[in-house]
Amino acid sequence: MSINFLSRITALFLFLSLLCTSCISKKEVLYFxxxxxxxxxxDNTNYNTIIRPDDLLSITVSSQDPESVAIFNPMAGASNALRTTNERLGTYLVDSNGNIEFPFIGTLQIANKTRVEAIALLKGEVNKYAKEAVVDIRILNFxxxxxxxxxxxxTFTIPNxxxxxxxxxxxxxxxxxxxxxxxxxxxxxxxxxxSYGELDFxxxxxxxxxxxxxxxxxVVIVSPNKAQVQSGAFNRNSTIFISIAGIIISVLTILTR
Incomplete structure (x- = not known):
């Protein structure tokens, strides 16, 4: 039995081992x-974004009479220089208690409300001072x-x-x-x-x-499949496999002399 023959057998064994660890069936990768x-x-899903503590909100109040709602819009009276240097002007951070401090109105409990509910709440307060106001709320750090x-x-920011x-x-x-x-x-x-859920794609x-x-x-987490895990294990142990194969070839070479 020649050394070349033994080397080929060993190489074939290693190749087949790697091939087996990398096999992925079509059924494992096809969606839906x-x-x-x-x-x-x-679609029966009732989807609503819920405002939560630590959300950063952009709130604008508009009206056909801009002067009547100017007190609710810090950006309206700010100079261009101030707007440039203070990007947070006109934004509101929901505190740990779920509140924001809104100009002229004061503290508003806004967490755990949908965006639509929060708009309705704020609009009701604003309309006590300015009729027919339009309120818009956006979550900037969604x-x-x-x-x-x-x-x-x-991590991806979602504007809508x-x-x-x-x-x-x-x-x-x-x-x-x-x-x-x-x-x-x-x-x-x-x-x-x-909490967490698992989805089968x-x-x-x-x-x-x-x-x-x-x-x-x-946070969406995609785990490695079995083929990747096995392949990773093979790669980590490949040095050991090669060393063992070398020892086997050496022993067989000595025995066949």
Whole structure:
């Protein structure tokens, strides 16, 4: 038995081992394999963004008579230089008690309300002093994070305050082929309480999950699939395998002399 033959056998063994650890079936990577079930299905999801402590809000009050609402708009009376140097002018941070301090009106409890409810509350207060005022509230720091087996992990700011988990994965460049589609995790915090959900992206039923629409500060985590874990383990142990293979070749060479 020649050394070349033994070397080839060993190399073949290592190649087959690597191949086995990297196998991924089509069924493991295809999205929504039962998508036919989506036909004629109505969207019954009642999605509303909830204002929470630490949200940074932009609040503007407008009217056909700008002077009547000027007291509610710090930006209105500010000079261009002040607007440039103070980007936070006209923004309001919701404190840990869920309150904001609004000009002329004072303290307003605004946390745990939807944006529509908060607008109605503030409009009711403003209209005590200025009739037919229009109030707009925007969450400036609405962001979500996507981590794990995706092309571009990171934190993304969402200007329209509405995003699905599919859109979030799109922002992150989609899952890699090594992402586990069946157990994508969403970590969420509401009123100081953390919770999480798991989504199976091989099933279209994901669109019916309460985690389909993301809330601010949600974290999406894509775990590596079995093939990636096994491949990583093989790569970590490849030096050991090669060393063992070298010893085996040496021993067999001595024995066959």
């Amino acid at each position: 394999q039962d998508i036919e079930a989506l036909n004629n299905q109505s 962001s979500i994070s996507v981590l794990g087996e995706v092309q571009r992990a990171g 305050e509405r995003i699905t988990v599919l859109e979030a994965l799109g922002l992150a460049g989609d899952m890699t082929i090594f992402g586990e589609r069946k157990t994508v995790k969403i970590i969420r915090e509401e009123n100081g309480v953390k 091989t099933s279209i039923d994901v669109v019916n999950s309460p985690f389909y629409y993301l809330q601010q500060n949600d």
